[in-house]
Amino acid sequence: MKYWMTLWLVLATGAMAGPRNQGTPGEFDFYVLSLSWSPSFCLTHPDNEQCSGKGYGFVLHGLWPQYARGGWPASCAPQSALSREEMDKGAALFPTRALLKHEWAKHGTCSGLEPLAYLEKTDAALGVVAIPPQLQPLNTPPTLQAREIEALFRESNPRLGNHGLAVICKGKVLSEVRVCLSKDLAFAGCPRSVKSQCRDGDIRIPSQR
Template sequence: MKYWMMVWLVLATSAVAAPRSQGTPGEFDFYVLSLSWSPTFCLTHPDNEQCSGKGYGFVLHGLWPQYARGGWPASCSAQSQLSREEIEKGAALFPTRSLLKHEWAKHGTCSGLEPMAYLEKTDEALGVVTIPQQLQPFNTPPSLQAREIEALFRESNPRMGNHGLAVICKGKVLSEVRVCLTKDLAFAGCPRSVKTQCRDGEIRIPAQR
């Protein structure tokens, strides 16, 4: 009895002491392209450089490696510094350089790609998804239902399918749209872990700033 108790204690201690895996670069199942509705972000971050009257609508939040079973790898490498050339490339994609650096360190390092290749992949992903005309800057209604936003994206992206995106809200306000893509950037069905998170009924769409 004492022997098995000692074995159990050793195993338990080893499990506690084992470092938590952050994921292996390149080992994931699909991407999520996250597009943030900038006016909602600016409601709570008015001093951010993203919110200085640039009139943004949807902006790139990030291209995120994901697991089909749920969850995602994060911060897969401590070597996450970007060169000047890479920063210049990323600055043309992300609304701020600080977001670029954060997204590369947290998500890009898990893609298995070098920084420039990841940024080019992100640029390509942005080209895959068409923003509906009704949700372009200075052309948006004050409110819509989440299912109506989903329908607008599907209409503008006929290959997307019925379960290819999720609408994310903060309370009663539109926050993001997340589109599921294969590793080759074709539209993919989203697993249950990527689903719409909005209340029923109308959700507010803040005007551009």
């Protein structure tokens, strides 16, 4: 009996930590603004249109509704295709239209907002977060520690606080920075489910492509 209770708790905890299949649009606690370091993405996706010599640094990955207890709603119903007007609006925010369509279907549909309103919210979220001058495409050092990247973002965003973002790595390479925002786009402390995922020591920051 004790074994089955332990197994149930492990499964329940695991379920809470991951994505939900669908969910109720608008029922979530905060947003994560995910900013992808494009040169790292292009190391493994050189043929993607994002990587055609555009010289991107941080680009929008997405604005994601999240649960405070961990996990997030995903692919909420109803699913609807974006109109031409919505695609044009989103194309000014996302590095590719393919990413725009994916992000709307997986995350935007769970925001409780119509497509244009979600894209305007995303645009506003991008305006909240200042990219540090040291992490602009032409200025980046070849390596930094994750804590140094966090410190640079706090320096450029004084209201961010000590627990308002997470640095994400793939191996020893910078992948993303994720910033926690309230539903009205104020800086918010990240719960334990949103935390830095980098090894100790220097991490590589690939140069622009």
